[in-house]
Amino acid sequence: MTPAPTMGEFAFIDALRTLPLHPGARGLADDAAVVEIGGESLVITHDSMAEGVHFLPGADMADVAWKLVASNLSDLAAKGAEPVGVLLGHVLGSDDARFLEGLDEVLSHYNVPVLGGDTIAAAGPRTLGLTAIGRATHRPVPSRAGAQAGDALFVTGEIGAAMLGFEALRDGSGADSSAYRRPMARLAEGIALAPQVTAMMDVSDGLLLDALRLAEASKVTLSVETALVPFDVPADRRRDALRWGDDYELLFTLPAGIEPAIPATRIGNVDARKKAALLLDAVPMPGPEGLGYRHGNNK
């Protein structure tokens, strides 16, 4: 029996922040690290997926490979970076042939090569890791911290399809689950938006939770209007969809009067910081609890 962790994810990340941090780590409070090297800005991110937590035993490992890569590329998209390559931290399993098929599909789709990694044998549920390296296409590289009072808040695509996809898969309903199994990283959108945005991040843990993080990083208050959010779910599921993760859309702010370079929906406003960092339909949201996933990305 494995003893329970003594620290939660956020306590651990807070402790990490007391170690020497690279300036490009952005205080472990952004989607990716940004390293200036050779006159360019390199963008680096690492995300893991654990069996039993981020995917279920028996999941199609081709889908797991797709999501492992796409979720990391989504962090590059949030920086307006173009991918250079990935390093895979792989634990061998009974279904590696399917994993390799999915890996080939996602890398071919995004035209991203393998740079390296490590393959090991280990017992029990697997933890798979991926490091994605990208090259910034615009500097300064967008961060979560640049939103200004008076800006408008936008999101790409639609919100909620990943939630419905998860439920379809869980319930075996036969409905389309591809939005959950095979999310798309908004790389082209991120590159188009990078020169325009004052702040940008990807929506991985839920629109409200991620909006709160952007507000806190920027030291502003974000107001989100439910009626403006482009949902892909029935009306009675909108409340849940605001709190569900895995959409991998881009959330960003633009100065007043600037239209986004790619299709996106205005969902709210940026105001000077009030007591609450996030308002939903003018109601202050108390804190992160209940707003969405809290995976604990220490990035």
Next chain:
Amino acid sequence: MTPAPTMGEFAFIDALRTLPLHPGARGLADDAAVVEIGGESLVITHDSMAEGVHFLPGADMADVAWKLVASNLSDLAAKGAEPVGVLLGHVLGSDDARFLEGLDEVLSHYNVPVLGGDTIAAAGPRTLGLTAIGRATHRPVPSRAGAQAGDALFVTGEIGAAMLGFEALRDGSGADSSAYRRPMARLAEGIALAPQVTAMMDVSDGLLLDALRLAEASKVTLSVETALVPFDVPADRRRDALRWGDDYELLFTLPAGIEPAIPATRIGNVDARKKAALLLDAVPMPGPEGLGYRHGNNK
């Protein structure tokens, strides 16, 4: 019950090689990837450590953190790179406070900052990953592939202390186990050697196995003489020490007549490729089996 893997580590890595590889991946047959960016060469490596495989349940997690970082920095050392930062793929455990202490110690020792990573909760034995990023100090960046007939073969430090340290720890003998628990990455040595060497790698999986890999990558035959190897073990353990990993010394080749810039021991010669890639005391070694660890780094 987790089904057994259907592919071994080397079959998986061979399959990975059929996916699109970055030219800097060096065919997944080197210690690290090398990416040209701007006017610099970035060196990137990722290694994992699994509980029950690379460390035992109950191990001091400060030692595990040290080794996780040092083993990755050793890959940078083999490229003559200076570290830029690390990204940690962490799985929470009951002993994270000790892990953080060891992480602080090793990062402070090498003056390497945290760039980012990911922290997750997961059940069962943990797999911890680390990505280390470095900047090459000399170009071309040393590889395993450049040894030439007529070169001499060298190794830094001594061979075998990690084996004795592992045994001391395993047997509770009270003898010094630090070489096993807290290996040193030869960063300064790698930087000093990079302009001189024709080929270089770190000794992580055993002197003989790693020498075989260097020979195969360089398409030469290496001859190692046991009597020349600088052992740190009793005479009756030399045979084992040649096949044990975890020393993290540097193995490298220099043109005839060139003295290494740092202390190192000549242990053999490089000849044009014969039938066997590796000779030990003039006896051909048949293949990798029985020569050392085969962890399956896909780098």
